[in-house]
Amino acid sequence: MVACALAVLRIAHTPDPDDAYMFYGIVSGAVRIPGFDRVEHIVEDIETLNRRLVEEGWEVEVTAASAHAFAYIAERYYMMVAGASMGEGYGPIVVSRRPLRSLEGAKVAVPGRYTTARLLLRLATGGGYQEIFARFDRIPDMVLRGEADAGLLIHEAQLTYREMGLVKVIDLWEWWSNTAKGLPMPLGVDIVSKRLGLETAQALRKALQESIRYAWNRHTEALEYASRFARSGTREQLDKFVRMYVNERTLDMGPEGRQAHILLYQMAWDEKLIPEPVEPEFV
CATH class of the missing domain: 3.40.190.10 (Periplasmic binding protein-like II)
Structure with a gap:
């Protein structure tokens, strides 16, 4: 004992x-x-x-x-x-109401200052967007209502965003996979x-x-x-x-x-x- x-x-x-x-x-x-x-x-x-x-x-x-x-x-x-x-084969994603070529200058809803998803997005893009901190479960609706140009999704919304009428802009797993040479995220x-x-x-x-x-x-x-x-x-x-x-x-x-x-x-x-x-x- x-x-x-x-x-x-x-x-x-x-x-x-x-x-x-x-x-x-x-x-x-x-x-x-x-x-x-x-x-x-x-x-x-x-x-x-x-x-x-x-x-x-x-x-x-x-x-x-x-x-x-x-x-x-x-x-x-x-x-x-x-x-x-x-994540292995999946991870946080950025979505919007319509396809975006870049997040440069966009308002992006992110699920908190200390979330790993936020850190990964900053590493992947170098920034250049305006962060709006929000509870993760509010982010899809914020994007749908136009309160944010894009949203960084974690948890179940990674599986359900298409049903909400949102489209994927950035797949952070794809970036991580290329960067980390096969290591999990x-x-x-x-x-x-x-x-x-x-x-x-x-x-x-x-x-x-x-x-x-x-x-x-x-x-x-x-x-x-x-x-x-x-x-x-x-x-x-x-x-x-x-x-x-x-x-x-x-x-x-x-x-x-x-x-x-x-x-x-x-x-x-x-x-x-x-x-x-x-x-x-x-x-």
Whole structure:
């Protein structure tokens, strides 16, 4: 058993179906966490978590975060090799009401200052557009109403934008694939406070891996739970989305996943898009 002074373990994650799915084993009580009497769940959208971590100095035992946000808090948190959302063959996209040749001078709705999608778009294009920060789930309607010329989509809207009458302008996976030479695309991560110590952090990572396996083994049950958090799309689209972002790479990002994060931070530092060089400590 891992010794820990804290009886209550706080786990923060997003109300997104993929996060809900992977934490189902823990939420249901099927996966027990050594050293903790109970688990307290905090559910917030990803940019709220990012801002609390980066701007407020929030300390929580385990939380989801954008890989971009991690660059600002790497001295305080370990990065888990489990729980990461990584694109392979898909990723964030930019959409508009009609085809655009360029984003130069356009008003682009982006899902938060610290999201990885925002960082990737800046790396891919070099900027030149006007950012409008908005909750990710408001962005399609902002584009449809003309409040923004284009929108950067994450989560389920990547699958449903055509049904909304929107067209794809930029596919960030295509850019990343050409740039990263086959590495998966970093998007979201789960992180553990370093104040817990390495041994406890490793135990928490193993618990998350067990929780993911539990959901896989009870896929219909776990998907039903995750569906409570879905904002759009059919059951089939939800199933597809969960399978896209809860996969073997989520269980363990592997050496390619580690290399991808290191590359992202090197590229971001080279362009001075993050405050300092980052070398993640993986658990």
